[in-house]
Amino acid sequence: MNRNLYDLIGLAAAVCFILALKGLSHPKTARRGNLIGAFGATVATLLVFFFTGNKDDKNYHALPLHHLPLIIGAVALGLLVGVPAARKVQMTQMPQLVALFNGVGGGAAALVAIVEYLKLGSEATSAEVIATVFTVIVGSVSFSGSCITFAKLQELMTTRPVVFPGGRFLIAANLAGVFAAGAWVVNSGGNTSLAVLGGLSLLFGVLFVLPVGGADVPIVISLLNAFTGLTVAASGYVLQTTLLIVAGTLVGASGTILTRLMAEAMGRSLFKTLFGAFTAKPQAATGEAEARPVKSGSPEDVAILLNYARRVVIVPGFGLAVAQAQHTVRELADVLASKGIDVAYGIHAVAGRMPGHMNVLLAEANVPYEQLAEMDEVNPTFSQTDVALVIGANDVVNPAAKNSPGCPIYGMPILEVADAANVVFLKRSMRPGFAGIENELLYDPKTTLLFGDAKDTLTKVVSALKNL
Amino acid sequence: MMSNGMALLAIFTLSIFVGFEVVSKVSSTLHTPLMSGANAIHGVILVGAIVVADHSSNNVELWLALVAIVLATINMVGGFVVTDRMLEMFKAKKK
Numbered sequence: 001m002n003r004n005l006y007d008l009i010g011l012a013a014a015v016c017f018i019l020a021l022k023g024l025s026h027p028k029t030a031r032r033g034n035l036i037g038a039f040g041a042t043v044a045t046l047l048v049f050f051f052t053g054n055k056d057d058k059n060y061h062a063l064p065l066h067h068l069p070l071i072i073g074a075v076a077l078g079l080l081v082g083v084p085a086a087r088k089v090q091m092t093q094m095p096q097l098v099a100l101f102n103g104v105g106g107g108a109a110a111l112v113a114i115v116e117y118l119k120l121g122s123e124a125t126s127a128e129v130i131a132t133v134f135t136v137i138v139g140s141v142s143f144s145g146s147c148i149t150f151a152k153l154q155e156l157m158t159t160r161p162v163v164f165p166g167g168r169f170l171i172a173a174n175l176a177g178v179f180a181a182g183a184w185v186v187n188s189g190g191n192t193s194l195a196v197l198g199g200l201s202l203l204f205g206v207l208f209v210l211p212v213g214g215a216d217v218p219i220v221i222s223l224l225n226a227f228t229g230l231t232v233a234a235s236g237y238v239l240q241t242t243l244l245i246v247a248g249t250l251v252g253a254s255g256t257i258l259t260r261l262m263a264e265a266m267g268r269s270l271f272k273t274l275f276g277a278f279t280a281k282p283q284a285a286t287g288e289a290e291a292r293p294v295k296s297g298s299p300e301d302v303a304i305l306l307n308y309a310r311r312v313v314i315v316p317g318f319g320l321a322v323a324q325a326q327h328t329v330r331e332l333a334d335v336l337a338s339k340g341i342d343v344a345y346g347i348h349a350v351a352g353r354m355p356g357h358m359n360v361l362l363a364e365a366n367v368p369y370e371q372l373a374e375m376d377e378v379n380p381t382f383s384q385t386d387v388a389l390v391i392g393a394n395d396v397v398n399p400a401a402k403n404s405p406g407c408p409i410y411g412m413p414i415l416e417v418a419d420a421a422n423v424v425f426l427k428r429s430m431r432p433g434f435a436g437i438e439n440e441l442l443y444d445p446k447t448t449l450l451f452g453d454a455k456d457t458l459t460k461v462v463s464a465l466k467n468l
Numbered sequence: 469m470m471s472n473g474m475a476l477l478a479i480f481t482l483s484i485f486v487g488f489e490v491v492s493k494v495s496s497t498l499h500t501p502l503m504s505g506a507n508a509i510h511g512v513i514l515v516g517a518i519v520v521a522d523h524s525s526n527n528v529e530l531w532l533a534l535v536a537i538v539l540a541t542i543n544m545v546g547g548f549v550v551t552d553r554m555l556e557m558f559k560a561k562k563k
Contacts, residue, residue, distance in 0.1 A: 258502070
């Protein structure tokens with residue numbers, strides 16, 4: 001197969017990727033879009049096995065590819081690992097898996113750039129060397145950063161920000177080292193300089209994600225996604241492959257847009273989110289419940305409250321995912337709907353651990369997507385709502401974001417559940433949310449607290465409701 | 469005619485605009501599938517990994533390239549499969 005045909009089919013694959021993203025503009029077309037994307041990627045991959053280049057090209061080679069059995073073996077190994085992981089993962093664990101897939105993609109892109117650089121040696125043009133340096137830095141950061149994100153989400157390590165004395169100087173020194181090593185590669189080149197660059201970049205990825213707290217993880221995942229996309233685009237430049245440039249750039253754009261949306265939803269700049277842990281003033285001792293009176297109720301009390309409501313808004317948070325309570329929530333909504341009660345879900349953009357996390361969980365429980373309302377849509381309706389049922393969410397409904405300047409979440413737009421006639425919190429304990437801030441709403445007279453595992457308590461509420 | 473490098477730069481620049489245009493229309497309900505779908509798309513680095521494995525001239529290069537192939541395959545295939553699983557669940561209300 002000659003170069004022109006190869007490029008033409010590569011272009012068609014790139015169009016498939018654009019159509020894949022375009023399909024996602026609506027749930028109805030999304031699945032077909034994704035399949036088109038998968039088709040494009042499959043064709044593009046198969047194509048490589050039949051490509052020889054033009055006869056007079058310096059890259060011309062005879063088929064089959066060198067090391068064909070090893071290449072096929074490596075693809076098979078990837079399939080054996082990737083497919084079962086993707087099929088078996090629970091929807092609650094989606095953020096980890098996406099982080100991990102993103103990381104391995106970044107790692108692959110960095111390795112591709114390294115191998116191409118080793119092969120080109122002194123023949124590489126300076127533009128190619130610069131693209132290689134970029135790919136190695138960003139790909140390595142994406143790889144190690146995603147691994148740490150994975151560890152945090154999987155709770156292999158603490159989800160709280162990890163800050164150590166002198167941390168910010170270490171990060172600054174590390175970053176300077178990365179740039180110096182990059183300049184070293186560009187100026188003199190050689191394998192040692194490249195290895196140093198890779199090592200320092202990996203370290204930077206670790207140091208960069210460690211201080212980010214659990215609630216800010218959605219932003220980090222989006223950002224690392226954008227990074228990996230740009231890495232792939234840069235490898236496309238080195239390998240002179242249009243498809244990689246288009247694919248990588250599309251991902252870069254999507255990651256950038258999501259990162260910006262997440263930062264907006266938190267009411268903070270990206271910089272503050274990423275490096276906030278270094279500058280935040282130490283909070284007064286949190287984590288211990290204040291000895292103020294709260295009103296806690298039984299599942300039966302809540303069932304009665306719900307039974308006489310006309311409109312109920314359910315506000316899910318990460319606690320819903322932890323308790324795997326999405327199916328029980330749907331059951332509750334069904335029972336309420338059968339009693340003629342209007343039910344809606346209020347979804348905050350950063351609820352959960354990745355953009356759109358709650359939507360996926362509720363979709364898994366067969367909640368029709370029309371019932372999922374965004375913050376701007378649902379906020380004006382809280383004043384006509386009888387009960388706001390907050391399930392495992394805290395920071396996204398905390399009025400401190402409006403009322404107390406200086407608290408870490410000040411300025412974040414919240415779901416105004418306080419406007420509802422009654423608020424019910426399903427919580428495991430009085431522990432504050434990830435941001436570690438007291439929630440005044442918990443002490444409000446119209447608030448009822450229901451302690452315990454969200455799934456167990458909801459099941460009790462549902463059976464109590466059925467008996468009413 | 470444009471030099472090769474310039475042509476690639478032009479493609480890159482135009483792709484940025486296409487990407488922003490297409491992605492800004494994605495509904496917020498679908499942000500997770502968007503992220504994992506985009507993730508799967510960058511798995512196409514597999515193409516690059518296979519090409520460099522074919523080019524490799526010594527064992528170090530070969531093994532690095534093979535590792536890249538494994539990682540890229542996980543990224544691409546796993547990404548598309550998991551996105552499909554998620555999108556399958558997004559259904560409209562039954563009338």
